Amino acid sequence: MVKARETKLQAIIAELSEISQRRERELAEMDRIAKMLVRRDFELSEIREKREKELSELDRAAKLLIRRDLELSGAIVQLEKQRNELDRIAKILVRRDLELTEMREEQVKELQEMDRIAKMLVRRDFELAEIREKRERELQELEKRTKELEESRTALMNILEDVEEARKKAEEEKEKTLAVITNFTDGLLVFDRENKLSLINPQAENFFDVKGRNIIGRPVLELSTFPTLEPLVRLVGKEIKQVFRKELPIKEKFTLEVSTVPMVREEEKIGTMVILHDISREKMVERMKTEFVSLAAHQLRTPLSAIKWTLRMLLDGDLGKITEEQRDFIEKTYGSNERMIALINDLLDVTRIEEGRYLYKPTLADFEPICQFVINSFKEEIEKRKIKFEFKKPEKKLPQVKVDVEKIRLAIQNLLDNAIKYTQPEGKVTITLKSGKKEVEFSIRDSGVGIPSDQQERVFSKFFRGANVLRMETEGSGLGLFIAKNIIEAHNGKIWFESEEGKGTIFYFTLPVEKEFEDF
Amino acid sequence: MAKKILLVEDEEIIISLLQRKLTQEGYEVLLARDGEEGLKAMREVKPNLVLLDIIMPKMGGFEVMEEMIKDKELKEIPVIIISNSGQPVELDQAQKLGAKDWLIKTEFDPQEVVNKVVKQIGR
Numbered sequence: 161m162v163k164a165r166e167t168k169l170q171a172i173i174a175e176l177s178e179i180s181q182r183r184e185r186e187l188a189e190m191d192r193i194a195k196m197l198v199r200r201d202f203e204l205s206e207i208r209e210k211r212e213k214e215l216s217e218l219d220r221a222a223k224l225l226i227r228r229d230l231e232l233s234g235a236i237v238q239l240e241k242q243r244n245e246l247d248r249i250a251k252i253l254v255r256r257d258l259e260l261t262e263m264r265e266e267q268v269k270e271l272q273e274m275d276r277i278a279k280m281l282v283r284r285d286f287e288l289a290e291i292r293e294k295r296e297r298e299l300q301e302l303e304k305r306t307k308e309l310e311e312s313r314t315a316l317m318n319i320l321e322d323v324e325e326a327r328k329k330a331e332e333e334k335e336k337t338l339a340v341i342t343n344f345t346d347g348l349l350v351f352d353r354e355n356k357l358s359l360i361n362p363q364a365e366n367f368f369d370v371k372g373r374n375i376i377g378r379p380v381l382e383l384s385t386f387p388t389l390e391p392l393v394r395l396v397g398k399e400i401k402q403v404f405r406k407e408l409p410i411k412e413k414f415t416l417e418v419s420t421v422p423m424v425r426e427e428e429k430i431g432t433m434v435i436l437h438d439i440s441r442e443k444m445v446e447r448m449k450t451e452f453v454s455l456a457a458h459q460l461r462t463p464l465s466a467i468k469w470t471l472r473m474l475l476d477g478d479l480g481k482i483t484e485e486q487r488d489f490i491e492k493t494y495g496s497n498e499r500m501i502a503l504i505n506d507l508l509d510v511t512r513i514e515e516g517r518y519l520y521k522p523t524l525a526d527f528e529p530i531c532q533f534v535i536n537s538f539k540e541e542i543e544k545r546k547i548k549f550e551f552k553k554p555e556k557k558l559p560q561v562k563v564d565v566e567k568i569r570l571a572i573q574n575l576l577d578n579a580i581k582y583t584q585p586e587g588k589v590t591i592t593l594k595s596g597k598k599e600v601e602f603s604i605r606d607s608g609v610g611i612p613s614d615q616q617e618r619v620f621s622k623f624f625r626g627a628n629v630l631r632m633e634t635e636g637s638g639l640g641l642f643i644a645k646n647i648i649e650a651h652n653g654k655i656w657f658e659s660e661e662g663k664g665t666i667f668y669f670t671l672p673v674e675k676e677f678e679d680f
Numbered sequence: 681m682a683k684k685i686l687l688v689e690d691e692e693i694i695i696s697l698l699q700r701k702l703t704q705e706g707y708e709v710l711l712a713r714d715g716e717e718g719l720k721a722m723r724e725v726k727p728n729l730v731l732l733d734i735i736m737p738k739m740g741g742f743e744v745m746e747e748m749i750k751d752k753e754l755k756e757i758p759v760i761i762i763s764n765s766g767q768p769v770e771l772d773q774a775q776k777l778g779a780k781d782w783l784i785k786t787e788f789d790p791q792e793v794v795n796k797v798v799k800q801i802g803r
C-alpha cells in the first residue's frame with residue numbers, strides 16, 4: 161500500500177518534472193523566435209527607410225525633369241512665335257520689293273537708293289534666313305532633348321513602380337512580424353538604446369493592465385509611476401540589466417517569469433527586449449504538490465509511529481514473551497518500518513527545501529565536532545560492514561562556521577551514508593577536513609562502486625539513483641544528495657564530486673568562514 | 681503512592697501502548713482524548729506530569745499550554761510534548777510555553793518516553 165503510494169508519488173513528481181522540462185524547452189524556442197522576429201523587424205524597417213529615401217530622391221528628380229520640360233516647351237512656343245513674326249516680315253518685304261520695282265519705273269531717281277535698299281534687304285533676308293536656320297537647329301535640338309527627357313521619365317516611372325513593389329513587400333513582411341508579435345503568448349516589451357519603451361504587445365498590456373499608447377516612448381524609470389509596472393521596473397532597473405528567468409510575483413496567483421535580452425546589431429547595442437512568461441500555473445502546480453507531499457508525509461508518519469512503538473514493545477517483551485522466530489520476523493518488520501520513516505523524513509525535507517523555508521537560525525559553531533558527531537553515529541554500521549575508516553583533521557584548529565547545525569549534520573550524514581552503503585566490505589572511506597582562507601573544506605573519499613560517467617550530471621537531482629547502485633541495493637530514496645546540495649548551497653557553500661565507476665567517489669563541499677574582523 | 685501521569689493524546693494505539701508501558705513502570709496513568717478534556721483533568725487530579733500531543737481535536741497542545749501558564753497551579757506541572765511533527769518553529773514555541781521536553785514519535789520508542797519521564801519526575 162505504502163509502496164504503491166510511493167511509486168505513485170514518484171510517478172507524479174517525474175511527470176511534473178517532465179512538464180517543467182517541456183515548458184523550459186518551449187520557452188527557449190519562444191525566446192529564439194522572439195529574438196529572430198525583433199531582428200527581422202529591425203532589418204525591415206531599415207530596408208523601408210532606405211527605400212523611402214530613394215523614392216523621395218526619385219520624386220525630386222522627376223519633378224526637376226518635369227519643370228525643365230515645361231521650360232523647354234515655353235521656349236519652343238516663343239521660338240515659334242518669333243518664326244511667325246519673321247515670316248510676316250518676309251512677306252511684307254516681298255510686297256515692298258514689288259512696290260519698289262514699280263516705283264523704279266516711275267522714280268529713276270530713287271533707283272539707286274532703291275537698289276541700295278534692295279541690296280540691304282537681300283542682305284537682311286539672308287541674315288534672316290540664317291537666323292531661321294539657326295532657330296531650326298535649336299528647335300531640333302530641343303526636340304531631341306525633349307525626347308530624351310521623355311525617355312528618362314519613363315525609366316523613372318519604371319523604377320518608381322519597382323520601389324513601390326518592394327515597399328509593399330516590406331510592408332507585408334512587417335505586418336506578418338507584427339501579427340506574430342501581437343499573437344505571441346508571451347508578453348514582450350522592447351526598449352530602444354536610450355531605454356525608452358518602443359513596443360509593447362497586447363499580452364504585456366494585459367499582464368500589467370496598461371495601454372501601449374499611454375506608455376510608448378517613455379523612459380523605463382518613468383514607467384514605475386504606473387503601479388502595475390513598478391515591480392518590473394524595480395527588477396530590471398533603469399539600465400535594464402540582464403536577467404534570466406527571474407520570478408516576478410504580480411499579484412496573488414499571478415507570477416511572471418522575466419528575461420531580458422539585449423538586441424545587438426553589428427556589435428552595437430540597439431535596445432533591449434523584455435520577455436514575460438506567465439508561470440502562474442506552474443507555481444500553482446508546484447504549491448499543490450508541496451502541500452500534498454507535506455500533508456501526505458505528516459499523515460504517513462502517524463501510523464508509522466504507531467507501528468514502530470507496537471513492534472518495539474513486542475520486541476522488548478512488554479506485551480508478553482515471544483519466540484525466537486517471532487522476534488526474527490518482528491525485527492525485520494521493524495527495520496522496514498524504519499526505512500519507511502527515513503523515506504518520509506527525506507520527503508519532508510525536500511518539501512521544506514522547495515517551500516524555501518529550510519535553514520533555521522544559523523549559529524557560529526566549530527565544524528570538527530559536528531563531523532565527529534555524525535561519524536560516531538555511524539560507528540556500528542562501519543564495523544558491521546568491515547570498512548576501514550579514517551578521519552583526517554588538520555593540526556591547527558579550524559575557524560568557526562555559521563551554520564544550522566542540524567542541517568549540516570544531515571548533509572554530512574547523507575554523504576557518509578552513501579559512502580558506506582556503496583562501498584564493498586574491506587573497502588575504505590576517508591573523511592578529510594581542510595582549512596582555507598575563506599572557507600573550510602570537507603571531503604569524503606570512498607573506494608566504492610562509483611557513479612557511471614553518463615549519469616554524473618544528474619547526481620544532485622531529486623530521486624536520482626545510479627544504474628549500478630539500483631542493481632546492488634534496493635534501499636535509498638534518491639533524495640540524500642539533493643538534500644545535501646540544498647543544505648550546502650543554502651549556507652552559501654559549494655558541493656561537487658569526482659568519481660570513476662568501479663574505483664570510487666570523492667565528494668567535496670566548502671562552507672564560508674565568518675570574517676572575524678568584519679564587525680570591528 | 682504511585683506518581684500520576686496525565687496522557688493527553690487522541691490516537692488509540694499510542695494511548696494503549698503508553699498506558700501499558702507506563703503502568704508497567706509503576707506510574708498511575710490518567711487519560712484525556714483532547715485538549716479540553718486534558719485541562720479539565722489537570723484541574724481535577726493535579727497530575728505530577730503531562731504527556732501532551734500537539735494535533736488533537738477541539739483543543740491542540742499549544743492552546744493547552746497557553747491555558748496552563750495562565751493558571752498558577754497548572755503552570756508548575758512539567759509537560760513533555762509527544763508529536764508526529766517536530767519542525768524547529770514548533771520546538772521553539774513549545775520551549776517558550778514552558779515545555780520540558782519534546783519527542784517526535786517516529787524517532788523515539790516507548791522506552792525512551794519512560795526514560796524522559798523518569799528524568800523529569802523520578803519513579
